[in-house]
Amino acid sequence: MSGTAGAGTEFHTPKGRVRGRRTDDGGVAVLGIPYGAPPFGPYRFRAPRPAASWSGTRDCGDFGPISPQSARLPGAPVWRPGDEDVLTLNVWAGPGTAAGGARPVLVWVHGGAYTFGSPAQPDFDGAALARAGLVVVSVGHRVGFEGFGHVPGFPDNRGLLDLVAALRWVQDGIAAFGGDPGRVTVAGQSSGAGSAVCLMAMEEARGLFHRVVAHSVPSAFYVPEVAAAITSAVAAEAGVAATADGLLSAAPERLVAASDGVAARCREGGPVAAVQAYNPVVYQPVVDGEVLPATPLDALGAGAAREVDLLVCHTLEECWFLHRVGAIRDVTSEEELGAFARAFGLPAALPDAYRELMPGAPVRDRYLALFGDAQFGEYSSRLAEQHVRAGGRAHLSRFARRRQVEGGPTRPWHTADVPFAFANLDAEGADFLLGAAPDAADRALSSRMVRAWADFAATGDPGWPALTEGATPVHHWAVPEDRVTDDRGSARRALWRGVGFGPIRR
Template sequence: MTGRTPAPEIRTTSGTVRGRVADGMAVFRGIPFAQPPVGPLHLAPPAPALPWDGVREALSFGPTPPQSLGLGFGSGPESPSDSDEWLTVNVWSPDPSGSARLPVMVWIYGGAFLVGSSDGPTYDGTALARRGTVVVTFNHRVGAEGYGHFEGAVPNRALLDQVAALEWVRDNIAGFGGDPGRVTVFGESAGAGAIAALLAMPRAAGLFHRAVAQSVPGTVFSPALAADVGASVAGELGLPATRDALAPVSPKALRDAADAVLGKITQYGARWGRIAHAHLPFAPVVDGEVLPRSPWEALRAGRSRDIELIAGHTRDEARLFTVMAGRYGKVTQEEADTTLARFAPGREGAAAYRAGHPEADPTTMQDLVMSDWLFRMPSLHLAEAHAMSGGTTYTYELAWGAPALGGVLGACHGLDVPLVFGTLRGGIATMVLGAEPPAEAVAVSEAMGSAWTAFAAHGDPGWARYRTEGRLTRVFAAEPHTVPYPHETSRHIWAQHAFSALELSQDADPVPSV
């Protein structure tokens, strides 16, 4: 008679949780790390979770925070639950005995700061945990709930949610077999932008020891720009942009108001500049307190130089958005010129793109400048800022291209996520890899997953450090290799760009006259 593996039970600071054993891992889902941010706590900082008596079943993911429905591709699922208990963590552990002291990897999801949740097949921590780590994922507020800037409301609530989740890890992860002295945060897209902000935040100091920032967006807002966006959201409700006025508004109604702004965001181009044309109404706010200054400025000044950092990007970041919009191969010269005028660093930068890529067709040129502005150059500049201040830094590029849709996606934005997690079936993986992942995908996934977990364990991913002299970069291709940074033309074009907080614009839209 075969005995069943007993369900693991762990005592946390709020009470005992009972998980389950799945695929050889102890898995705990939906553990509250903060109270539901509704009612008196709406638009407030996260408050510690209330304790419970007895044993709480931790078998299901917590409900998702309100998700934008206006993003199009990538919009998050609406939770079927009516529960407001969004702020929950999930843990995968190969050894929940509490004595293993394994390295801890804490994932922060992306989603344009508008959508995202920790459930779904892509972020399953089983494969990474099997490599000898304790994996943590969690929910945090997004959109207007997390980043809306309103008078009287603490700014950057999403970042404070992340700090609260990391405090939960510090206080509880030893009971799950993790080492609270070896915590690595890793995240992609908006999650990488959040990690860049956490590196600059005094409130996050000491909560993590290593960081992996995958495709860092270069958008952080000044208070004036963020307040103007907030006023537009409140205006959709006929209310002033204050916490007192907005606190009684339901979170989904606030989400709907933000979606209304998103639906006509290009109308704000004269005031909001690039973020209006990129459809990005929310981002971390350099408010002077929660986030004292932009991450690039903070790291150049030596902030977090004691934290070891990997920063990198995919080769063809923007291709995903071009394909999903049905514009691949259809971008006109006028559209490419408009993109260059709006997003290249000045007229000299636009001219340098044309001179540096004389054979580029309009689609290729638009993808190139958008990839650089959105993710490639912010990621590189974050690495350079950290390295210049004396921090231990590694860089990478994912150059292996997705085979789906005839290969047109290339090494697109988001492709790295299932490869790192080793979740090669279901979710985004099926879209970019096909129903059955090819052998090369398995090999690249093995290379990235082993590098990330080695870095979490001892700070060395297996290739040379990035230094501003040689700029050595790991390229994940069918055969991984290390070379000097592979996009010198773009690096030179953006060399003097500061990635400071974006301001309200008083300038006319800099489109070329045709």
């Protein structure tokens, strides 16, 4: 079988034949397809190499191994030392054929602070999006030190290079699954969205995709000096030299533990960069001038990807989730709030402006609002605006869903939008993200978000107006119904005029 999902479960790929499994709706899931050779042994810390060919039919009914990490996520596999075949991808295709020919392709990049996560998380199951008319691809790539740690003499941003290799596989192989290599959308959330917009800035990725869906794009990128300083801290924690030979001598599990140790020290008041005292994320993309020539905001402002359509979203209360799970530092006094602003290089007047914007709100709420805008909200919105100013096309949305439940309202916080966009409201772990069991209004909202993603991937139009030089229409995802506003009158956005977003320095 080499065409549509309705005809069977075996497919020809560029490296050999694969067999998937039927989904409950009659589509097919083909999981754990290698797109790159295992990036260990002589290939460790190097750019990805093509996967080896195989003979016969490879059974692809289960997800492949995940990248080295210590995270344990609900319903997702864990990494075990010795798991090396981590450069795999997964394909979902719906039953039957697309009207008029091949289907648009959506390539999903998972989040996880560039440090953890996998495409095998239950809320990333692509069956519902495949039913909506897409061929869905989710990608496993190197994270943590293996993917984003600086190693002298080796390329930075190896996790991004993995994604480029996966997109090349899509160009060569997705037609076998009924996908259209001429309509490829890269989608991601959090660090997955950061990776997606980095791809827009990378020459190596040029022409491999045509649209981007970016939810909650983080504003964090390192200059090489910070990346090197982090490597020195990780190497010291691991008890090896901060050289290529020293780092190669440390087993992946040793560098995972060392990275966790550095993150713990950041929490305890010993950050490598000042921002890590508040958000102890160890790894970020490195603006190295080679793999990543500029930050995405600068690259898009210079017209680097004006031919790529962009759909941006962020949630209204991003950092309430990060605070709830203990991922960020707590701030409860005006003095601490001022110190936070200084660490992030924000104008001293901005905390006071948020006091006026949120009269009567406790310090912690103002801190979380300011942090969420600095880290995700303003940056995501500005990406869309910069893209349009440079001649690109962009749409902007915000996830605003709230429900009154016992104990108070649910929050539109970081990651809550993902189960809605994938129509996986009942997936393991989704109940915590949603804050309550989904009701009929939630399911209707999910259907609208799925339709918007599918339509955008197919045509570039998610169903509301694009930004222009004179207007910034914003679609608000909400229950019981959505609404569209214009950011030109936003008092909150006005506070950020003139505030820059550069890469993180020490």
